[in-house]
Every structure is written in structure tokens, then in C-alpha cells.
Amino acid sequence: MHDMTALTALGGASAQVDTFDGLEISECPDWALASLAGRLGQEAGSAKAAQAYLGKPLPDVGTCTAATPFYVFWTGPDQWMIEAPHDSHEDLAAQVKAAVLDTSSVTEQTDGWVRFDLAGPRCHDVLELLCNADTRSMAAHTTTRTRMEHLGCFLICRAVGHFSVLGPRSSAGSLHHALITAARSAI
Amino acid sequence: MRYSGLRVIKEALTGHKGWTPAWRDPEPQAQYDYVIIGGGGHGLATAYYLAKHFGKKRIAVLEKGWIGGGNVGRNTTIIRSNYLLDGNEPFYEMSLKLWEGLEQELNYNAMVSQRGILNLIHSDAQRDAFVRRGNAMILNGADADLLSVTQIRDRYPFLDFNNARFPIKGGLAQHRGGTVRHDAVAWGYARGADSHGVDILQNCEVTGFRVENGVCKGVETSRGFIGAGKVAACVAGSSGRLMAKAEMRLPIESHVLQAFVSEGLKPVIPGVITFGAGHFYCSQSDKGGLVFGGDIDGYNSYAQRGNLPVVEDVCESGMALIPALGRARLLRMWGGIMDMSMDGSPIIDATHIDGLYFNGGWCYGGFKATPASGMCYAHLLATGKPHEVATAYRFDRFRRGYMIDEKGMGAQPNLH
Amino acid sequence: MLIDHPLLGPRDSQEFTYLGDASLIDRPDWRAEDAASRFHDYLYQRDNPAGEHRELWFHETGDRSWLVVTRNTVTHEITSVEMARDVARSRGRGK
């Protein structure tokens, strides 16, 4: 096993957590990501193979599926993102590819993104200063891609009052600054 | 009637009884030698030069609404000749020279104000490009000046020099650039053309062209048929709409460009400033309003209004460049329709239909071109040959591969 | 503006990047006799109507779909939105 030490997207050795009255904003580095895209004409086979590997069918447009240890969210037509704990699934993309073989295209996305979780009743007041998604009417396990701080981000509602924001990793600092500034402003 | 300070005094003392109409409202005649479609700056200038410089008679300008109601009445009033390419620079430099003598030529104070234009530089690559441009300007007989950060700081201390995301690294200035009172340009040319016998026909909309075996005989209008020796379309913004009546497709899309003005303020910005790291340029009118704008909305539109994303984008850039603007208030926003051409440069050319000519595709650079456009179009109409500074503005340049693409954006109008 | 995405419902046009006339889907055959002329018309000539306009929008900060939007260029009213891929296929485009 290699001995290389990882940095979080914010450049720390450990994840950053910021607490507000009624909201916690936390950096979540411990997740591996792999994109899954059904090959043309093999969408059915792709879905079948994915279901076999995940234990649950792939989620429909705009929704997510919790299939512990996996969490899967829709990202585009015939395209999904699969999330799994980094410790146990650092080679997630390889595992998925091995499961779906030529039915699908799989690409490692783990470090393409920084993930921030917003948990707490005040999350809507903060998110409404950041993006045009109607978070108050988003149900649990729904997702949308939206614009935050000029960046294209995935917004996932994991539960009532619990959102994940996935943004481009290289802009983690700017995205974090925007989240914190909005929280201080709204709360 | 001749305007002068003395005249103003005389009229003041006699109750202003003597002022006469700036232009007549004649009835259309059945036949003209030249019918110019479009009572905007370019159309009126074309009529003026056709009558004054080429001695032509029997000229009419047809305007569907009120003269000066198009882009000459909705722009950010900037004049400059800071172009890069040989196809453009001589034309715009001639235009600037015409601006410099315009008021005396027209006996009308259009407030041509050469307070300078500055394009800011924020990166080395940008500097290389601006040096090439500045040199091209000088090689074409225009003025250009490369300013250091210190020089810019002295002139514009209120720009963000200390905390900028994209620091200012210099600027390319053209001191002869500036602004003009836009409405007055239309009125001045109208008054000048009228005094040389040109009929200005307002509320006269062209509804069709009468073409007989490949020759254009005249136009159908809301005020009846008007016969013409030569018909000259000059309706930038509506070119697509108009030329469709002659079954012509054009290398042009119509897009909306928003512009903005602030409440009146005591003088803060002497010249024109253009941000190089975002979409924002700004000047201050003599009345005190900050006149500013940015990028086009980006979608085809004939509606003279835009939407919030661009308003915000422009003001974000404005705040990034001039952090003091936060407390100035935006008073009014409006939209003009731009003829966005396929290479960002205009067309002044004859069409495939005999007797039908076209002037358009000015993108959002049409105002500064008004005098030269009028002069060159008049030249083409009067002599049948393109003016020497407008030889590149041909329809066929795209087919033959001679694009004049200042920005290097290719065949995508909304990127020019 | 709001673009009613076939999959995602109404989305702010700010999430999209505009390309232009949907006829850009109909790319000419490079082997045609008059290919040069066809490509010229395809790339440079526009109907540019004042009225209904079929146009291409890319959902840049969304699901990365290209859409064909039918929009009135005078009123900005949008009357239909389709997945560009389906439109392309329906217009005979394939491999």
C-alpha cells in the first residue's frame, strides 16, 4: 500500500467544519466518486449490471438512491454518479467498471469534486442566497445541478434539512467562502 | 436657418418666436432617385452626404417610426478607432476624423467630446494583443498610447488597484476617442439633409420591395408605393426582418444589447473606461449620468429589452473595477437590437438585386461608424463603387474566406 | 427567461449557453459536389426571423443536454423544448 498523504480540497489534513446557529457546514473528503454512463444501445444492460452491483436500480431523472454503502445520483441522460466511502472504495471506478464491463463507460471522479454538507433547519435561508434551486420544495433524495458562486455544482437533498453541495475541487476555497459568507449573512 | 450663440441671444430676447422646424415633414413623392430605408444615424448620414458631397437630388429617407428611434437613440455614445485589422481600421479612423469636424459641418452641436478611451490590460497575453493593435492603429494613421499602471492610477485613482481579482497591468488609450450626444447626431444629420432638399418621411414603414426581372423599382410602404432609382436598406437591427421581404438571407443575427444609465452625478469619470477582465465599459455624460454597458444577452431577439443575468454581470464587473459605484444608483436600463454579423464586421455592398443596396451588420459598433458609414454608403450609391476604406465590407467575403474577425470568434454572432 | 427542460422542468436560461439557429444540426455532406457552397450557407446564412425561432441551447450548468428551443424572438415566448439529440435523429442524423 502506498504511503502518500492526502490533502482535503481546502488544503487541510482533516476536514473543515463550520458551525452556525441552526446550521453546520462541513467539508466531506472521505468519499469516492465514479461516473457511470450507459453505452449507446446497451442502456438496459448497463442498468441491469449496475443494479446487480449496487443492489438497487439506478435512480430516475433528478433523484438519488441510497444503496449502502453506495449513494447514487442522476447527473444527466443515461448518466449517474456513484458515491462510496473512500477508505473501502478508493478504487471505486475500477470496481464499478469490473461489474458493468462493456455495457457502460465508467470514469473516476473522486477528486474532481469538493463536497460540502449543509445540515440544519437554517439551510434554506443560506441556500436561497447562493442558488436558484427551490430547496424548500426539494424532497429527500432528489438532486439538481445548479449555479453557485459562478460555478456549476451538484445539489443533493439527502434528507429534510440536509443538503450536499458538490463543486469543482479546484475552487473549493471560493465555494467555501461563499457558503460561509452566506451563512453569516442569513443567520 | 443658421444656429449660433448670437441667434440664441436674439431669440431669447424676442420670445423664441423665430425658431423654425429642424426638419420638414413633407408628403411622399411618387418617385425618387434614391430611397434610403431607415431614418437612423446611418440612413440620415447617407442622405446628407449623398446630397451635400455627391450633389445628388430627389432623395428620401423612409422611417417607420420617428427618426433616431433605433440604435442611434439607444447606445452608449462612444466614438473611437482602436481597431486591429486592415479591413476595419482605415474605415473607423476616417469616421473619427469626420466626427472631429462634424459640428462645424452640420452647424449643430452634437457635443463631440474627445475625452479619450482607455482599454485596460490584465494579462501579458492581453498586453501582446493590445501592443499589436496599438501598432496597427498607428500604422493606419490613428493615435494610440500604451499607458503604465502608474499613468492609469494618476488619471483614474478610483479604479481597484489594491484588491483586484484581475490586477490592472496597463492600458491602451486612444486620446482622440470619446463620446457624442447620440440623439443630436440623428437630429443634426436630419437637419442638414433636410436643408439640402432631402425628404424625411416619418411613420413611413416599408412593407415590401417591388422587384421586376431582377431590378428593384421601388418600395411598398404604409404611405403607398414609392418608386426609386436606387433603394438603399439601412436598418441595422432589423436587417433580417427587412431583407426577408426581398427574400434575402443574411450572414447576420439580431441580438439584444442592454445599456444602462445612472442617476445624475457630479463629474467623476473624465473619459471612457473599458474593463479587460469582464464585460463593462463606462463613461459619464455631460448631464452627469454614468453611461455603461457590457455584453449582449446572447440570444436572438428583436425585443428592445433584456434580462437580469446580463444586468448583474455588467454591474459585477463595474463593482470589480470601480468599487465606489456601489452607492451610485442605476436609473434606467434599455435594450437595442444589434445586427450581429458572422465575423463581427459590417457589410456595405450591392445585393444580387439590381438597384437594391445593403448597409448593416454593425454589431454593437454602429454608432461610432455613423459618419463613415454614411459617407461610404453614399459613395457606393453615387458611384457604384465601394469607397476605398470600405472595400472589405462585401457580402461574399464569407464564401471566399476573407473574414474580418477582430475578436477571432468565428461564425458565432453572439461571441463578437 | 425560463426554459422548460424536457427532463428537468423550468430552468433559468442563465444555466444555459446559447449557440444559435437549430439548422446548425443539418450539417452538409462533405462529399457533395457543391459541398463548399452548402457549408457556406450552413455556417453563415441565417433566416433570423422576427417571430418563431428554433434554436440550440446547451445546459452548461445543468445536465449537459443540448436542447432545441422554439422561442419567439419578438415576445421571447417559448412554445416548445426538445432534446436536440432526438431532433437530430428525426432529421436523419446518425453515425
Added chain:
Amino acid sequence: MIQVNRLDGGQINTGRTLDFTFDGKRYQGYPGDTLASALLANGVRLMGRSFKYHRPRGVLTSGSEEPNALVELRSGARQEPNTRATTAELFDGLEANSQNRWPLLKFDAMAINDRFSNFLTAGFYYKTFMWPAAFWEKLYEPIIRKAAGLGSLSLQEDPDQYDKGFLHCDLLIVGAGPSGLAAALTAGRAGARVILADEDFAFGGRLNAETFAIGDDSGPDWVATTLAELQSLTNVRCMTRTTVIGAFDHGIQGAVERVSDHLPTPAPDKPRQILWRIYARRTLLCAGAIERPIAFENNDRPGIMLAGAMRAYVNRWAATPAQKVAIFTNNDDGHRTAVDLMSKGVTVAAVIDTRTDAPRVADCELLSGAQVVDTSGRLGLSFVKLRLADGSERTIECGALGVSGGWNPNVHLTCHQRGRPVWNEAIAAFVPGGDLPTGQSVAGAARGEFSTHAALRTGSKEAAAALRDIGIKARAIALPKAEDAPVNLQPFWYVGEGKGRAWLDQQNDVTVKDVKLAHQENFRSVEHLKRYTTLGMATDQGKTSNMGGLAIMAELAGKSIPEVGTTIFRPPYTPVAMGAFGGRSRGKHFHPVRETPSHKWAVEQGAVFVEVGNWLRAQWFPRPGETTWRESVDREVRAVRGSVGVCDVSTLGKIDVQGTDAADFLNKVYSNGFAKLAIGRTRYGLMLREDGIAMDDGTTARLAEDHFVMTTTTANAVNVYRHMEFVRQCLWPDLDVQLISTTEAWAQYAVAGPSARKLLQKIVDPEFDMSNEGFPFMACGEITVCGGLRARLFRISFSGELAYEIAVPTRYGDALIRRIMQAGEEFGVVPYGTEALGVMRIEKGHAAGNELNGTTTALNLGMGRMVSKKKDSIGSTLSEREGLNTDDALALVGVLPRNKTQKVTAGGHLMSLGTPVDAAHDQGYVTSAAYSPILNSSIGIGFLRSGGNRMGETLRLVSPLTDSDIEVEVVSAHFVDPEGDRLRA
């Protein structure tokens, strides 16, 4: 300090006093006051000066339509010019100053203009100041500019922050007067998502300004009860101090919430204002109406105001402009002012009604069929001169005059999508037309329903109707009993007699005479009238003045008012601080920053950074003792060419291309072929736009039969991805290919130099063959490093040296650069930045952004042969156009100064020797230049006409802009190792 004109009652909290200053003088007011009401209460009528003639002015209105009472609020960096005293909420310590006067408001030297008003009529400046030409910029204009403008900007950075946000609702209600409140109750009780927004700091609209009862409650009490219920509903969001500024496409509304303007300064971390983008499925406009004045001679003196405003000051703010007032009206509503003022103990000298059959409403003198023909009082009204019905004259002493010419429905927002209002004869005013913005309907006074009862009724009814539209059932509320007086008015716009000036637009000093002059000079279209006289172009956009102008123009033209038409109403409804539109995108946060994986490490090394798009890249790494950037860069270049260096190249775009048709796909987007590229190999690709111009270039590696990794230039990553999705979805939809960006997922470093292999052998795990045979030039592969970390290795070279690019997951990028530096110590490895990178690529003649400038072709770049004619690829057909293939086409060449001490200037133009130096003889231009420490000379690459055939020729490189003119020799662009032996070593 006593407030001489403060009355009893009103909606102010007299339990607490607030200190404030105006022009340095101290006054007191109460919470609930505006600056205007507090000044009136203190007996101050003079609040400003007009734009052109610097006439003394006081408040005309009690709201955001105010043209006169504009002040500079606050001081220092927070100074706000042109702030309406009528909407500025009083706070303790408020500091306001009058503007556009010198030296004092009371004694304004510029008032001299008023004496010369005869010379300064509409458009006079178009007729003079033309001789001599040069005098305009030097003399006339500076004077005009100095005199013009209103308030002044501090030019200091705005210290406050602004937010932007997004709201969603079923129904947005604009205005919280009786109709808005009734609408909110209706929609709120139905469970709809409602936003109720009002620009005022108190809900209630005119109910706060009138003495109307609603049912058994007073107006304000009913408002309070209603508000209490609305605030108890979680589905209703009540927003005071929130102005809906514009109705944009498809129901999107812009609104500005003034969060902190009523405070001395915003609380820490809190915004001054928030710009809301409201996605409203339906919008109900309940914006009420705006009263209009009547024009008469000297109708602009402080103390002369709209009758409804006078009523508002007395009823809501318990402040009267004077102890003795008169009323001038052409309608019944004006009489209410007399009644309300008298009930508060203010003396009403007379009600002057232009109608001969004026009703007797107030218990004071009524002068029917009379007109105000002139006024006097230098800094404030003291007398009004009347012409009575019998033709006789009479003068009345009064300190204030309430004027009512009727009311105009506030149609502004109904016209934002170019809908036009229509004329309603009954109320002699424009009302909303049929062509409303998407999803909008109108209720109450905004659509000409002027009675309180009608406001409540239409508000509730329209709310229910709007909700029904979107499938929400709502029941109209039970209507409380309320005032329901009909409108009684006889249109009357201006008093004909008198030689003096009668003001229409008080801020811009446009008088009845100016309109007549415009007509005389043929500026008759309503737009010409506006632009020639500046009528309605002031900060109030003519809210109180346009109608008068239209009426007079109609009369002169012998047309009806609707025939003359209105000018176009445009957003914003009231002026908006630019900061609000800018939001948080300011200073360092204007755009997000993109940091490279080695950023933290580079900072530790003291690297100098440069912005490349949004990226921050290390430009060079200064060493102790190095005093100029050149020293550092030269060292870095020598080190790379001498041994080995490492550079973070993660910013290059990386696109994962997979699918059974991936190779076919690449064949279409690249001008050169990729079908035959072997697995484990990399190839340079040139991408054209459809017009045949070079779009982007980069290397693409084939990791498997159906898997490629493409690299793009840093600048074009996003455009190229979009373009490829277009090709995939719109042009060849049946190709089996999937795309996804992986730019951010990998930390990628270039390791370049003769010792690169030796260095990397210490990083790459031993089972991978790094030998030149095992891993030759242009090889690529998936490997592991540092004991099993998955990585990618490419043997590609931008520097021209033996070089690799090695990539690991981004989180390990920091660890890898440290490991590489450690392993390279024995070889003297150096980190190098974008400058050294640039020098080396110029030494090798590699095209980059400056060469791929959007106008250059493959031919220009010397890659003409790369454009395959055997296949269809984007751009191949149009790249063959004549203009792009002329015999003297530009070709990429290198240039060397004849004199090695001279500098090649990027952006300089190339000229043949002995020809004139002008555009006509331009031979080309230098795109990139650098100092090559290897050649010990400044070098450049650029484009030259027929460049390919001119090797060895001597040219002039001129840059008049930078005063440079040197002789250069034309050479191959490949300055270093043209055969490429080094990179294959």
C-alpha cells in the same frame, strides 16, 4: 428644539426622539418619520435645488416618486447622492446635506442661471458652443459638466456588502395597500406560497395616509390585524422595504430589499441590500396610483406639494408644511386634504377648484371655477395669486399649497415587456393595457379602481383568479365596509395665462414653454419631446411630470392624449444601488479562484502567482539573491534543459472519451486521424472550428480500444467540451461515445529534462519499464507510483526535452510534488513556472494562445498537411476557401534580432527593408517573444506573409507604440533542437 409644525397623532413613536442634521443644523424627529416628514415638522420647507436653474425646492410628494427633495445622505465612503428625503427613514444620528448648490442651499450662486433662463431653453446647447471647435473640450464642456450632475459620489470604495438571492412563489403581490393586503389574505388562507412586497417600511399603503375606516377599525388598525394574520401563516412571506424593480421574461421579477438602509450602518456580516430574483408563477400588481400636479406660473416653490402628499404628512406623520395652507384641485379628492388638515387644526385659507360646480366638502372658503395664476415667496411659498371665476384677481397668504390634478394608476411594471397602457376617459388617466407581462394581473388603484372598497374587492378577486389559473382553489374574503366614493374630476393640466414659467418636470426644469418650443421646432413625437426637452429623464423618470407634458403636446398637435401616447416605461421602477446588482462578486471575489494541486506547496516555496483565466498558477519560483524575475526564469530554463525540472500542468483540460465509436468521434473533431492510434500511445491533435480556423490543440492518449483521454489548452477546456457535446448530441447522435471532464480529478506534473527518466524511475513503481524502448516518446500508460498509488504516465514534451507528464488523484498532488522534489534532489531538480514554460515552448516554436488567436489556420501554423482530406472532420471543407489559402498566406516563423542586445517585441509588426512603414506594407506580426537563456538572445515567433520561403531574410520589426524598431532575421520557429533528438533520448 421644538418641532414647530408637528401635530398630534400620526404613526410615529413620540416616546423616543431621534437627533439628525441637515446641512449641519441639528434637528429632532421620531421613529416612524422620514427625513422629509421630520424636516417639515421642524418647519423646514427648502430641501433642494433644481438641476438647471437651481430654483429653491421643497417636497412635492411623500413617496419614491419625489423629484425635488434629493439629498446626500450620510458622509464619507457611505455618502449616497440623490437620496429621496421622502423615503429615507429617520435614524438617530442621520446626517444629510443638500446638493447641487454652492455655497449654500439658501444662497446658491448657480441660481444665476434662473436669471438667464430665457437663454437656457430646451435644446439651446445644440445651437451654440461650436466655435472654435477646440473650445468645446477645453472651455464650454468643462463648465457645463461642472454645473451639471446632482449629488456627488465619494469615489471611496463602498464599505457595505450586498447579497443576491432567489425566491420562489405561487403568487407575488407587489404593494401592500388595501388591494395587496386583501390579495395576500385571499392567497394566504388558500395555502398558496405568497410573497407580499412593499417598498415602504410600513405595510398599508394609502391606508396609512388617509383617515378611512375599514369596517369598525381605523385603516392602520385593520392593517395591523391583517398583518398579524399574514405573519402567522408560514406560506406567506411579508417583505417590507422591498421594491419590485422589474418584470422580466417568463414571470421572473427583480426585487431589491433594503435590509439596512434604515440603520446608521449595517450589522456585522449583514448586507446593506439584497437583490432578489423572484420566480413567481403569478404576479399581482397592487402598486396603487400616483397623484399628478397642475402646472401654473411659479408652481415650484417650497411649500407647494401634491394634496395627497400633504394629507399623508398630516395623517401619517403628524407634520404639516405650514400652519396656514390652501388647496388647488380639479377633483373631489383634493377636498379631502382640506377636511383632514382642518381636523388636525391646520388653517385652510381656501379650496380653489377649477370646476365651476365644485362640491362643498370642507368647512372653509371654497372658490369654484378659480385658478392659481402665480405665487410668491423666495425660499418658500408666502402668497398665491388667484384668478376667480368672475375674472377678478385675488391674493391669498399661505405657507403651503396642496395641488391635485387627479391620480395616475401606477402602470410602470405592466409595461416592462413593451405592453402599452390604454386611456381611461372616466378618470382621465392611462390604465394597464391588455398586453401584460407573463403571469401578471393588476388590482386596485393600479388599474384605476380608486376607492378603498374597490381596492379590497379587486385585490381579493384577482388573487383568487390568478391562483385558479395555476390550479389552486381560493375563496374571496368577506369584504369589510369601506369608503367607496366615485371619481369626480374635470381634466385640467395647466393654467394658460401668464408669461412666466410653469413647471412640468421640476427636477430637470422643463416648463410648459419648453414643450411648446419643442413642438415649434418639430420635435413632436413623444420620444423627440422627451429627448429634446429632457422631460421625464430625471431620477424620478417623470412619474409626476410626463402626463402634463403629454397633455400639452396633445393640445398643440390637436390630437388626443392616447394618440400622442406615452414613452416607454423601463426597469428599474425606482433607481437601484449598483452594489445590489453586483452582490458579493467584488474585489478578490469577483470570480472564483481555481487553485492547482501544488498550490499550497508553491506558496511555501514563495512562488510568484499569475492569473490564467480563473486559475492561479506559479509564474516563477524566486531563489534568495535573485533580484529580477528574469534571473529566476533563466535559471529555471537552464535547469530544465541542463538536468530536470517539474511544473504543475494540471490546469490543462482533460476530457475522458469512451465508447465503441470513440475513435471515430475523435476523427471527426480532430483534423488529423486518430483511428489508427495504438493503445498505449499518445498523439498530437489539431481541432478546427467549422470555419476552418484552428480552435484548440493538445495530445490525446489511447488507454484502451474504447477509451481515450484528451487534453485541451487551459483556456479552451470548457468551450472544447461544449463543442464535443454538440458534435456528439447534434451532429452524430448515433455514435456510441460518452464524454466527461476529468480536469479536476488529476494532479498532473510535467517532469522535463535530460534527467527526467532517472528521476521518475525513483517515483514510478519498479514493475513498470521506463526504458526508452519500453516507454518511448509518445507512450502512455496507467501505472502505480510510490508503492501502489494509481497514476497515469504520458511521455509527451512541451519543452522539447526528454519529458513526461505524470498524474495522480488530486488529493495526492501535494504529496507527489514533494516526493518528486525529494527524489530529484540528486539531479538538482527545480520547480518551474509558466514563464519558463513559455520561454521553452517559444524556443521550440510550439503554438499557444497567442498563436491560436481565432484567426489562424492549420496552414498558418505550419500544420497544413495535418488536415486530412481522406475523412470528414469539423472544419475540413471550409478550410479550403481561397482566402485561407493564398500564396502569400501568413506562416509561423521565428525571428532573431540582428543585434543580440536588442529586444523582440511581441505585438510588433514586420516590415520589409526599404518599404514605407505603414499598414499597406505590413508583412506580419510577432505573437510571442521571450529571452532565451540558451541562445542568449531575445527571440520571437510570429506570422509572416509567405513566411515559409523567407528564411534568412532580414526584416524590420517595428513597434511605434513602444518606440521600438529593430532588424530581425527570419528563422525557423524551432530554435532549439529542431530535429527533436532530445525529446526522443
